[in-house]
Amino acid sequence: MKGTYLGEFQELVLLTILVLAENAYGVTIQDELGSRTGRNISRGALHTALTRLDEKGFITSEYGGATAERGGRRKRFYKVTDSGTKALEESKMLRDQLWSEVPQVSLQKAGN
Amino acid sequence: MKPSTGHTPPKWANRLLEWYCRPELLEDLQGDLHEYFDRNLASKGPKRARINFVMDVLKFMRPYTIRKLEILNNLTTIVMFKNYFKTSLRSIARNKLFSAINIIGLAVSMSVCLLAISFLVEIDSYDRFHEDADQIYRVKNSYQFLQEDPSYFASTSILAGKLIQEQVPGIKASVIMHRGFSGDAKMGDYIVPVSGIHTTEDFFEVFSFELLRGNPETALSEPHSIVLTDETAEKLFKGQDPMGQTFQVGNEETPYQVTGVMKKPPHHSHLRFQSLVSFATYEEKRKENPEETYWISWSNMWANYVYMKLEDGTSQEDIEARLVPINDKQNEKSDRVTINTSLQPMLAIVAGENLSNQIGMSMGPEGTWIIVILTSIVILSAGFNYTNLSIARSLRRAKEVGVRKVVGATRGQVFTQFIIEATIISLIALVFAYLLFFLIKPEFLNLDPDIQQMLLLENSPKVFLFFILFAVLVGFLAGFFPATFLSKLRAVSVLKDASNTKLFSKVNMRKVLIVTQFTLSLIFIISASIELKQYKYALAFDLGYDTENVLNIWLQGNDIDQMANAFASVPEVSQISRSAMITSVGNRYSETIKYEDPTDSTDLTYNFIDEHYLPLMGNRFLAGSNFESRQLQEREESIIVNEQVLKRFNIGTPQEALGKYVQVGRDSQGPRKLRIIGVVEDFQYATIQESIESFGFRYAPDRLEMLNLKIATTDVMATMEKLETAWNGLDQVHPFEATFYDEEIQRTYAEHSILFTIVGFLAFLTISIAALGLLGMGVYTAETRLKEISIRKVLGASEGSLVTLLARGFMWLLIISAAIAVPAAYFLFDSVILADAVNKANIGFIELFAGVIIIFAIGFLTIGTQTWKAAKSNPAQTLRSE
Numbered sequence: 001m002k003g004t005y006l007g008e009f010q011e012l013v014l015l016t017i018l019v020l021a022e023n024a025y026g027v028t029i030q031d032e033l034g035s036r037t038g039r040n041i042s043r044g045a046l047h048t049a050l051t052r053l054d055e056k057g058f059i060t061s062e063y064g065g066a067t068a069e070r071g072g073r074r075k076r077f078y079k080v081t082d083s084g085t086k087a088l089e090e091s092k093m094l095r096d097q098l099w100s101e102v103p104q105v106s107l108q109k110a111g112n
Numbered sequence: 113m114k115p116s117t118g119h120t121p122p123k124w125a126n127r128l129l130e131w132y133c134r135p136e137l138l139e140d141l142q143g144d145l146h147e148y149f150d151r152n153l154a155s156k157g158p159k160r161a162r163i164n165f166v167m168d169v170l171k172f173m174r175p176y177t178i179r180k181l182e183i184l185n186n187l188t189t190i191v192m193f194k195n196y197f198k199t200s201l202r203s204i205a206r207n208k209l210f211s212a213i214n215i216i217g218l219a220v221s222m223s224v225c226l227l228a229i230s231f232l233v234e235i236d237s238y239d240r241f242h243e244d245a246d247q248i249y250r251v252k253n254s255y256q257f258l259q260e261d262p263s264y265f266a267s268t269s270i271l272a273g274k275l276i277q278e279q280v281p282g283i284k285a286s287v288i289m290h291r292g293f294s295g296d297a298k299m300g301d302y303i304v305p306v307s308g309i310h311t312t313e314d315f316f317e318v319f320s321f322e323l324l325r326g327n328p329e330t331a332l333s334e335p336h337s338i339v340l341t342d343e344t345a346e347k348l349f350k351g352q353d354p355m356g357q358t359f360q361v362g363n364e365e366t367p368y369q370v371t372g373v374m375k376k377p378p379h380h381s382h383l384r385f386q387s388l389v390s391f392a393t394y395e396e397k398r399k400e401n402p403e404e405t406y407w408i409s410w411s412n413m414w415a416n417y418v419y420m421k422l423e424d425g426t427s428q429e430d431i432e433a434r435l436v437p438i439n440d441k442q443n444e445k446s447d448r449v450t451i452n453t454s455l456q457p458m459l460a461i462v463a464g465e466n467l468s469n470q471i472g473m474s475m476g477p478e479g480t481w482i483i484v485i486l487t488s489i490v491i492l493s494a495g496f497n498y499t500n501l502s503i504a505r506s507l508r509r510a511k512e513v514g515v516r517k518v519v520g521a522t523r524g525q526v527f528t529q530f531i532i533e534a535t536i537i538s539l540i541a542l543v544f545a546y547l548l549f550f551l552i553k554p555e556f557l558n559l560d561p562d563i564q565q566m567l568l569l570e571n572s573p574k575v576f577l578f579f580i581l582f583a584v585l586v587g588f589l590a591g592f593f594p595a596t597f598l599s600k601l602r603a604v605s606v607l608k609d610a611s612n613t614k615l616f617s618k619v620n621m622r623k624v625l626i627v628t629q630f631t632l633s634l635i636f637i638i639s640a641s642i643e644l645k646q647y648k649y650a651l652a653f654d655l656g657y658d659t660e661n662v663l664n665i666w667l668q669g670n671d672i673d674q675m676a677n678a679f680a681s682v683p684e685v686s687q688i689s690r691s692a693m694i695t696s697v698g699n700r701y702s703e704t705i706k707y708e709d710p711t712d713s714t715d716l717t718y719n720f721i722d723e724h725y726l727p728l729m730g731n732r733f734l735a736g737s738n739f740e741s742r743q744l745q746e747r748e749e750s751i752i753v754n755e756q757v758l759k760r761f762n763i764g765t766p767q768e769a770l771g772k773y774v775q776v777g778r779d780s781q782g783p784r785k786l787r788i789i790g791v792v793e794d795f796q797y798a799t800i801q802e803s804i805e806s807f808g809f810r811y812a813p814d815r816l817e818m819l820n821l822k823i824a825t826t827d828v829m830a831t832m833e834k835l836e837t838a839w840n841g842l843d844q845v846h847p848f849e850a851t852f853y854d855e856e857i858q859r860t861y862a863e864h865s866i867l868f869t870i871v872g873f874l875a876f877l878t879i880s881i882a883a884l885g886l887l888g889m890g891v892y893t894a895e896t897r898l899k900e901i902s903i904r905k906v907l908g909a910s911e912g913s914l915v916t917l918l919a920r921g922f923m924w925l926l927i928i929s930a931a932i933a934v935p936a937a938y939f940l941f942d943s944v945i946l947a948d949a950v951n952k953a954n955i956g957f958i959e960l961f962a963g964v965i966i967i968f969a970i971g972f973l974t975i976g977t978q979t980w981k982a983a984k985s986n987p988a989q990t991l992r993s994e
Contacts, residue, residue, distance in 0.1 A: 026141075042171060043148070043168055043171065044171040044172055047174075063139070070142075070144070070150075074143060076143075
């Protein structure tokens with residue numbers, strides 16, 4: 001199953017890309033993730049994750065227009081591929097399944 | 113979009129990112145970082161933004177962002193080499209004319225450079241055969257009279273050597289030498305002249321000369337011990353065992369005993385000698401007269417040499433620091449003369465500073481510099497050709513570069529390809545240069561006997577390696593500019609419209625290169641013609657006496673009367689006179705002269721002559737008369753002076769001067785008073801560069817060492833043979849040595865003729881190379897402007913006007929070169945090279961402009977023929993195929 005395993009951070013990145021839809025590129029992804037998790041996400045970490053996702057074929061990317069604030073460099077927009085969506089769904093299903101089987105008691109304890 | 117605030121991310125960080133980041137990731141990453149920077153700029157201020165940027169750049173260094181290792185690229189380069197090689201050869205073969213121009217130009221100039229390289233390698237190899245050669249030093253002296261400029265000597269005093277041996281630590285071994293051992297070795301009736309150096313016993317510890325027989329420690333300890341070189345031993349003993357043999361030298365009573373046989377000093381040793389005589393021999397002779405102590409004094413520093421090998425860890429400075437107190441102490445004793453000793457590394461003797469009284473081979477630093485500079489100019493000229501033609505042709509190569517780049521070549525690869533092409537051309541040129549090198553090598557060696565003695569110019573593997581390295585370097589340098597330029601081209605713009613690229617912006621640089629080339633060629637040719645004129649002038653100079661058909665013969669120790677009689681019997685000899693030396697060739701004897709005022713003295717240059725000398729040489733008398741014939745007299749009493757002596761001491765007219773007394777030096781009986789018996793017209797007794805000062809002819813039969821024969825003959829060879837027979841009748845040991853006075857003078861000014869030959873040859877080379885380059889440019893211009901020419905022609909331009917149009921640009925460049933070169937060459941000679949010469953040929957219009965005219969003619973011919981060809985072409989032919 002190597003290659004389809006989805007780490008926690010990678011999952012968040014994938015979801016963020018989906019959330020951002022048409023406007024998902026490095027900076028926006030980082031901002032979105034940062035504001036949602038309240039964590040300080042490093043560019044490096046994010047980029048590593050994006051590269052891994054790309055290698056696994058969960059996302060694709062294409063270059064968009066250049067802007068002045070990027071010093072004339074183009075944005076690289078990310079899109080989640082079908083297999084990416086599938087992997088997300090699988091991951092969600094796995095969790096849902098697990099959630100549904102968690103006994104009420106232990107959940108309360110955990111809540112305490 | 114926000115307008116730029118002027119703040120940008122730190123450039124170096126940006127570059128760092130570009131350097132390490134994989135190209136495919138770079139744009140995205142860099143863009144993101146810039147966007148962040150912009151935001152941070154607004155929210156946190158420029159300082160924070162910059163720090164963040166740098167931090168981000170650093171944090172991005174991750175395995176996957178870093179470029180593939182360069183070695184992978186290099187691997188492709190190696191694979192590509194074959195391709196580069198092939199395409200280079202194809203390109204060379206395709207452009208035959210350009211390749212030929214480049215190869216010929218480079219080959220010709222490289223041959224000179226090969227000569228220079230082997231010269232430099234050989235000079236550098238001098239004296240390196242000694243063990244720890246870099247630890248061997250020689251004591252040199254500076255000699256300063258009152259506050260005059262000091263002069264520098266390779267020689268020192270025996271005292272200095274002894275003091276150093278006693279007082280200076282850190283010396284492994286040192287040796288004191290005294291030159292001037294020479295005489296005829298006599299073994300019964302068998303006589304062989306030998307010469308050598310007196311040296312103390314540690315000679316073989318300081319130097320690594322090979323002692324074949326004998327004990328290196330004791331061979332030179334005893335008086336009258338002599339170590340012979342194998343060559344001299346063979347000459348003396350002809351196959352017998354030389355060890356322990358004895359022979360007499362000259363008129364000395366004590367015989368010399370052979371205590372060792374050594375290998376002849378190798379060619380690359382600045383010290384060359386036939387034999388070594390123990391220093392004790394010299395000391396013994398000196399001590400015979402205990403009152404005479406000058407030989408061991410601090411100021412007798414003219415014929416002695418001290419060499420030393422330092423211990424490991426001792427430096428030149430250490431020793432020199434120790435020499436200072438010794439110098440000071442000795443100099444306290446004299447109020448007029450300051451003599452300071454210091455060290456000179458042995459490896460710097462041959463091509464190092466100019467010192468007087470050298471003991472062996474040395475040539476001063478100028479020779480090296482002149483050779484390096486001259487050859488660099490020549491190779492530069494050929495390199496310029498390559499650069500120039502390559503850039504001119506780059507329009508054609510641009511498409512090729514475009515295609516290569518489209519197919520995926522990187523800039524570095526295109527660069528490598530062009531560098532390789534240049535290197536291949538340069539290596540092909542090296543092959544031809546190597547052949548030419550063998551042609552010019554003997555010519556160079558034959559320029560001057562000194563050069564022949566100094567250099568062998570043999571080919572060693574080391575030299576050969578240098579040749580190849582040199583060729584590669586030349587290829588790289590010549591190809592560097594075109595390669596950089598071509599590899600910079602952008603594929604898109606080149607392929608879209610080649611003529612649109614910035615190719616023609618390089619036109620100015622090309623012009624500068626051409627002007628430089630021609631300026632240098634012109635300076636060479638002008639220098640050569642000025643040198644030639646100086647040489648001719650020197651030979652034709654009226655010395656004030658007649659040197660024609662005068663044959664000078666060194667007596668070499670033979671009895672003067674016997675020899676004179678022997679020669680007198682040869683009918684072609686019309687007159688014979690005797691003298692101590694010959695004037696006007698750079699030698700001089702001098703002594704102080706005073707008139708009435710005992711505190712007013714000057715140097716008197718003099719020659720000893722007999723009563724036949726002045727009539728034979730034809731010196732003109734202004735007053736008085738010649739010496740009268742006399743036998744060896746008790747004391748010298750008369751002198752014939754020149755006009756300068758009268759002027760210097762205000763003695764009045766020549767008539768008034770007769771009978772007056774001058775004091776010339778001293779002899780054993782006190783001041784030597786000489787009566788003026790004659791005054792001769794001033795004549796050029798020194799070389800013509802020097803001015804005429806006080807001169808006197810003196811009469812001292814015991815000081816005469818040469819015969820001057822006035823020859824009247826039409827068959828010089830036959831006469832010389834007769835003279836030689838006469839000589840051999842009296843002396844079978846020494847070969848007959850005779851030189852015509854005029855030849856002697858020619859030899860004195862040989863430097864002019866050597867310089868003329870060298871510079872003239874280089875002028876020829878640079879002009880040929882520059883003309884080749886011009887030819888290439890002409891061909892190229894005619895080719896690229898063919899359509900333009902055709903259209904002009906169709907519209908009615910005449911062929912003549914077309915040639916003018918095309919040639920005008922080039923002729924302008926030549927005019928600019930001439931405008932730079934003529935004043936430069938004039939200044940060089942007038943104010944630098946000939947500045948101190950008293951008599952010199954004026955630099956005239958012809959010397960300055962003959963070269964210019966020649967170059968203009970050559971330039972016009974090369975350009976003219978090409979443009980004429982273009983102008984003559986049929987417009988219908990050239991325009992049809994559009």
